[in-house]
Amino acid sequence: MQREPHDPQRLVEPLRDWAHRPAAPIDRARLTRGIHNPQRARRSPHGLAVWLAAGVALVASSLLVLGRAIEPGAPAARGDRPEPPTDESLLVLQLESGTVLYVPLEGESR
Amino acid sequence: MTALDLEAPVFSAAGDGRAEQVRRAAAGDAEAFGSLAERAWPALIPLARGVLLKDGDAEDCVQEALLAAWRALPTLRDPEAFDAWLRRIAVRLALRRARAESRSDLEACEPAAPPPDPASLDIPRLLAQLSPRQRTVFYLSAVEGYTDSEIANLIGGVAATVRVHRHRARRRLRALLETLDAT
Numbered sequence: 001m002q003r004e005p006h007d008p009q010r011l012v013e014p015l016r017d018w019a020h021r022p023a024a025p026i027d028r029a030r031l032t033r034g035i036h037n038p039q040r041a042r043r044s045p046h047g048l049a050v051w052l053a054a055g056v057a058l059v060a061s062s063l064l065v066l067g068r069a070i071e072p073g074a075p076a077a078r079g080d081r082p083e084p085p086t087d088e089s090l091l092v093l094q095l096e097s098g099t100v101l102y103v104p105l106e107g108e109s110r
Numbered sequence: 111m112t113a114l115d116l117e118a119p120v121f122s123a124a125g126d127g128r129a130e131q132v133r134r135a136a137a138g139d140a141e142a143f144g145s146l147a148e149r150a151w152p153a154l155i156p157l158a159r160g161v162l163l164k165d166g167d168a169e170d171c172v173q174e175a176l177l178a179a180w181r182a183l184p185t186l187r188d189p190e191a192f193d194a195w196l197r198r199i200a201v202r203l204a205l206r207r208a209r210a211e212s213r214s215d216l217e218a219c220e221p222a223a224p225p226p227d228p229a230s231l232d233i234p235r236l237l238a239q240l241s242p243r244q245r246t247v248f249y250l251s252a253v254e255g256y257t258d259s260e261i262a263n264l265i266g267g268v269a270a271t272v273r274v275h276r277h278r279a280r281r282r283l284r285a286l287l288e289t290l291d292a293t
Contacts, residue, residue: 005291010128011233012252015160017252018233022153024169026148034177037138 111282132189135180146192147176154182154200158231160249161204161242163234171207175200201246207244231290236292244279251276 128146135143151172158168158175179196186195237245246265250256251272258269258276265272 006284006287008248008280008287009252010287011231011236011283014231015233015237015249016253019156019159019249024165026151027169027173029143030173031144031147031176032140034173035143035180091216110283 129189132192136183158204161208161246171204175203198264205246240279244275247275248279
């Protein structure tokens with residue numbers, strides 16, 4: 001079959017010869033080392049353990065920060081809630097929703 | 111993982127007791143796996159060469175593919191699918207390496223490869239002008255005789271995308287050959 005001169009098909013034979021030329025034999029020692037190297041064999045589970053540990057550490061540190069933030073008197077807590085009153089003229093009510101109300105027992109309404 | 115149903119131009123585990131060898135290897139028999147690897151090696155090297163274009167890289171890649179196969183072998187459900195499965199691991203690994211290499215070339219602001227030598231048909235240098243995916247598709251299609259859907263199965267993707275890569279590879283090669291012939 002007549003083939004046009006720039007047809008990439010003309011590369012196929014030389015490419016096949018090039019790719020299929022004899023290869024160096026397999027390095028069995030290297031393969032055996034890889035098979036028996038537990039470090040390498042355990043690469044994925046080890047990596048998973050590292051990620052899990054990092055995740056646990058991240059969650060723990062977040063909880064710690066959050067815990068500090070909601071401690072009474074902590075800066076973040078002060079921003080979110082009014083200072084707990086020390087005045088005995090106030091009734092402290094905690095609603096089911098967790099909201100805390102300070103109701104004056106006597107005196108003028110605000 | 112689904113098995114590839116390829117007409118195996120490379121090698122086959124069926125019919126010569128190798129399925130049994132695959133079962134033994136999957137059960138942890140390193141010697142059985144070594145024999146499988148030894149027989150697979152000469153068939154996998156040309157595939158890796160076609161993608162990576164360098165003997166050293168191809169050998170490294172096939173070694174790595176064999177170790178990946180050893181680790182994942184217990185998950186292979188059908189021992190008869192071992193050959194196609196291994197081929198797929200090797201080709202995908204080669205493609206991933208080739209893409210990483212071409213990215214690092216870009217990062218280093220170096221040309222992907224020097225232009226081909228007009229004096230001779232330098233096959234690897236000519237193929238280096240293609241993107242890794244185009245090169246892989248062209249090689250698997252033109253040299254190894256795989257169909258588009260078989261290539262899609264090997265490299266991941268769909269046959270329509272393979273056709274696009276094959277078309278672009280041929281167009282690029284045609285342009286390169288025209289340039290070569292003109293000089």
